[in-house]
Amino acid sequence: MIPKPEKPETMFDRDFEWAELVRYAGYQGPEATLGVVSGRRRQGKTFLLDGVCRATGGFFFAASEATEAESLRQFGAAMARFQGRRTPYRFAHWDEAVEAMMRLATPDTGPLPVVLDEFPFLVKASPELPSLLQRALGPQGRREGGPVRLLLCGSALSFMGNLLSGTAPLRGRASLELVVPTLDYRSAARFWGVEDPRLALVLNSVVGGTPAYGREFVLGDTPADLDDFGPWILRNVLNPGRPLFREARFLLAEEPDLRDTALYHGVLAAIAQGNHTRGGIASFLERKSTDLGHALTVLEDTGLIMRDPDAFHGKRSAYRIAEPILTFYYAVMRPEWSDLERPGQAPAVWERSQSTFRSKVVGPHFEQICRTWARWYASADTLGGQRTRVESGTVADPTARTSHEVDLAVFGRTDDGRETLLAIGEAKWNETMGTGHLDRLRRIRELLRKRSGTDAAGTRLLCFSGAGFSDGLRAAAGADPSVQLVDLERLYGGE
Known part of the structure; x- marks a missing residue:
C-alpha cells in the first residue's frame, strides 16, 4: 500500500480538503483524470494545491492575466523547469501545450498531479482551452497520454461553476469537484x-x-x-496603508462578471444598510424591483451575496452579504470614505460609527452565527430532534395587525417523514434578554401552532444573547425544559 502524503504542519485545518486531494492525486488507474477546485479568493486554495504538488512531486502552474502568447511562454518555461530542461518549450498553440502536458506522466512513473491555478485567466485569453482538455481527456487522449491527475483551480465562482454544467465541454469529465470554503x-x-x-x-x-x-x-x-x-x-482595517483598507473594492474588481459596478456597489450598500428584500433594495436605490433581477443573480452566482428563503413563506426570500469584510465596508467605510482617506481621521470615523457597527455589522452577524450553531453544533437533545434545515422568517399576527421576525427556525422530520418545527429562536447581540423576549417567542409559537401545514406542537424556544439573561428568564428556563438559553460560551464551545 502506497503511503499517503501527510498534511504540512503549517496548514491550518483543511483536513477534509487535503484528504480528498491526496485521494484523487493517488488514484492508481492508468487513465488521465480531471478535478476542479474552486472557492472565494484568499481561502488558501493555492496553498493547498501547492502543498499537494510538493508532497507528491506534481507540476504546479500559476497562470497570470496575460495574452495567449505570453501565457504559452510562461507555461512552456514552467514545464521545462519541472522536467529539468535547460531550454523552455516553445508552444505555438494550446493544443501542443495540452498534448505535452498530458504526457508528463507515463504508466512507468505512475499518477502525477498537474495543477493549472487561476484557470479562468487562461480561458479568458484562450476560450478554446476547455474543449482542448475535453479532447485530451476523451478516449483518444487517454490512449496517447498518461495518468495525469489534472486539477483546474479558480476563484471566479460563476466561471468555475459553469465549467462542468449544462453543455460545457468538460461536463461529465470531472472525478473531483472540491469547493474550499471559508473557515466557520x-x-x-x-x-x-x-x-x-x-x-x-x-x-x-x-x-x-x-x-x-x-x-x-x-x-x-x-x-x-x-x-x-x-x-x-x-x-x-481603517488604515489606508494596509491591504484590508481596499480589500472590499478589490473583491468586486476581481470578479469578471461584474461590469456595471455602480449598480453592484449600490445593491451591496443597500443590503449592508439593512434592506434584505428585493423591494427594499429597489426602494433604497430608487429603482424598479424588476431592474434588479440580473444584478442580484450575478452577485449570487459570484458568491458575494446569498439568498435565504423565508422559513414560513416559500415565495419570499432575504438577501445577505456572504463576506463580512464587504458588510463592514459598505456599512461603515464607504459612507465615510473621503474622511478615511485623509490621514488622522480614522479614530473620529470609528468613534461615530459605533452605533452603525453594532446594528448593521455585529447584530446581523450574530444572528447568522446563531443559525450556524443551530445548524451544525446544537445537539438533538437541545433542539428536540435531528434538524434538516435552519432558516429565518416572518410570522403574521392578524389579531395584533403586525408580523413577527423570527431570527431562526429549526425544522426536522418525524418518524413518518412529516416536517416538524423543532425550535424557533431570537438573537440579541447587545441586549440582556428577559421574560419579555420569552413571551414574544411563546406568542409566535402559539401563532404557528394555529397555522395549517405547520407542525409546531413540540416547538422549543431558543434565546441567544451576547449580553446575558435576566434572573427572571433564567428562572423561567429552569422551570421549562422547552426553553434553552445560549450565551457566547455555549456558541463557541457547547451544544
Missing part, C-alpha cells in the same frame, strides 16, 4: 488564537473566516483583548 466561526477563532468568545465574534464580524486576512494582510497582528479591538481596527 469556531475554526476562525482557533485560527486567530482568540479564546475570548466576545472578541472572537466581533473580530469574525469584520474579517470572517478568510485565512489570508489573519496572516498576510495583517502580518499576524491579532487583537490582544477586547479593549484592543478598536485599536486593531484602526491599525489594520
